[in-house]
Amino acid sequence: MAYHASHDVVYYLLLDISRKDDLATIRGWSNLKIAFDGASLWVKDFEHSQITSVAVKSIPFKTLFYERDGKLFLLNSLLPDRAIPPLLWTAIDRALPITLPGYNHNFFGIHEKIAVLMVESDQVHESVAMITPFDHLERYSTSAPSVRMKRLQWALINGEQAFLLSTPLLPIPGQAFWHRGDNLLPAGYDFELPVLADTYASILNPDKQYLVLWNTDSTYSLLPKIDLQPLSISSVRLTGKRHAPLSPR
């Protein structure tokens, strides 16, 4: 690969010290060094990709330089502007400490509650379970290779729907689910506050004896893990016979 000459260039940023807070977006870049020079501050060691990034471009009232032969050139200029200032450089996250807001001892809002809410999510997760009409499962299973079924577990829910767990799922239409621990969430959805998933599970399912099936309207149902049984043709057939009166067809 061709060597990119600009990768070696060191970039500098000059900013008025009163605008220090505007550096918040780039504080996380650990390669940066910062120094204070009277009423202004310097940040150096930007890489080319960083200096052209939106995070840097969106800092107002800055002056950008690049260094060559011990001189600083204004960005996109061929004339040297000044010499490198002799300063004491420190890591940026050390020089710009974060102050957390103090703990509010007079906060009386502890009785406020949050609602569990399902929202659509863009994240890709592998589906591990599905709900499908029992008829579909019955029709598929009688002609299916046993190798496709023996890894799966299933349970009949509401007398007419089959819940299937484990992968690879069967090639039949149905509602797919992915999981966060024992929470099974509809594919394409996630909790509004995913960080609370474990909290929900520990409240709804303290003994971990259930699978918590979430619906898109944020309701849930509990499925006892003990009800799951290995999927096989005979299991489906016998269940179909036993439940025949329940689902008139």
Next chain:
Amino acid sequence: MHENYFLKSIKALRQEEEILLYEHALTFSEHDIQEVVDFLALEFVRESIEYPHTPSDFDPLAAEWAAKTVYFSTQLLLFRESSVEDIASAVPKFSLPMTPAAIVSSDLCLRFIPFIIRQLSLIDSQDVLIPILVSLLHTWHYSGITYPLDSTLLDFECIVSNPSLHQLYINRVISANNIKLALHPVCRQWIDANLSIFAEEFWKEFTMETRIHDNTNR
């Protein structure tokens, strides 16, 4: 009291997967035999719930023949008083045409033949009974999938004719991991179709072997 040793032996075989041997119990009344067939018919009903598609019917003659074959060959594990010719005649021949129903019904007992062959070869690898049983398995090869048969001698016509038996056959090849049979040109496309895109996950060896096979043939 009259004891039906035939029934006891077949019951133990089916339910405990054990072989019970009774000395000099080699002839049975019609009644005894009928009891065994009835028992096998019940077993078949129980097992056929698990069969894919529409299971074929029970074939009492084939089941009876298979039960006798297995019973007499297990007798010969221990009790040998007869000469070579007698041994050959002790294993009866199946005279009726081979149908899917006969294959599935006889498999109730014949599936234990591979274990009997292994036991025989542990006692004496030159035993005259071994080639007799192996050639029987070549004909009834649905029951012989767990035994390394010569796959060029097998006839798949009857297997393919019935979708239920066909699927059962493939299931057993996969669960027995019989890679030699799976690579047989006739079987291979079935297995491929059954494993579909999950072949790597379900049966790693099969994907590896097919890749090697394809590369050497190129």
